[in-house]
Amino acid sequence: MTIKAIQDYYPDEFAHCYGCGRLNPDGLHIKSYWEGGECVCHYTPKPFYSGGIPGYAYGGFIASLIDCHSSATASAAKMKEDGFSPGDLPPPRFVAASLKVDYLKPTPMGKVLELRGRVKEMKGRKVIVSVTLSAEGEVRAKGESVLVLLPEKKQ
Numbered sequence: 001m002t003i004k005a006i007q008d009y010y011p012d013e014f015a016h017c018y019g020c021g022r023l024n025p026d027g028l029h030i031k032s033y034w035e036g037g038e039c040v041c042h043y044t045p046k047p048f049y050s051g052g053i054p055g056y057a058y059g060g061f062i063a064s065l066i067d068c069h070s071s072a073t074a075s076a077a078k079m080k081e082d083g084f085s086p087g088d089l090p091p092p093r094f095v096a097a098s099l100k101v102d103y104l105k106p107t108p109m110g111k112v113l114e115l116r117g118r119v120k121e122m123k124g125r126k127v128i129v130s131v132t133l134s135a136e137g138e139v140r141a142k143g144e145s146v147l148v149l150l151p152e153k154k155q
Contacts, residue, residue: 004086005031006039006072011090019068030065032072032117034086039073039117041065045109057107065115066131066143067099073117074127074147081122094127094147107133107140125149 007020007030015023020030032041043065051058075091107113114134121128125148133141 005033006076006086006091007031007068009086009091010093014093017068019064020072028064028068030068030072032069032076032115034076034080037118039069039076039115041069041072041115041117043113043115044111045107045113047109050109053106055109057109057113059101059103062103062107062133062141063099063101063143065113066101066133066141067096067145069115069117070099070129070131070143070145071096071147073119073129073131074122074145074149077119077122077127077129078149093150095150096145097126097148098146099143100145101141101143103141105138105140108135111135113140120144 015021018024018027021027030041030043032039045057049058049061071094074094078092115131117129117131120130127147129145131143132139
């Protein structure tokens with residue numbers, strides 16, 4: 001794993017995202033790390049992210065984690081494809097064009113959640129990423145994101 005998360009390398013103007021922005025004081029501050037051929041994130045939800053079932057996470061919170069982790073996965077994979085590592089230059093920024101989440105089992109609060117993102121397809125400005133979200137050794141949700149690279153002038 002790298003010492004700094006992929007999101008720590010985002011330029012300040014792109015570091016205000018609710019899910020992963022290091023400059024958003026009220027955000028989730030998720031951190032994703034390139035590890036081998038995938039991107040990994042560990043996150044422990046706070047009690048106020050609970051959903052309608054006491055002790056379990058809100059679905060929108062789970063979708064936010066998958067969304068931001070997918071974007072970081074796409075950024076890291078694009079850098080790797082272009083022959084760079086985090087820190088060599090600011091990571092390319094991707095935004096979601098589509099996000100699909102399947103909720104397989106309730107996700108417990110107060111437990112470490114592990115997200116693993118893998119690139120399924122990379123073609124031009126489009127990257128498709130699949131993510132699994134696990135807790136206590138069980139996959140609780142799966143997501144697939146279609147991400148689009150922001151034009152150079154908006155990065």
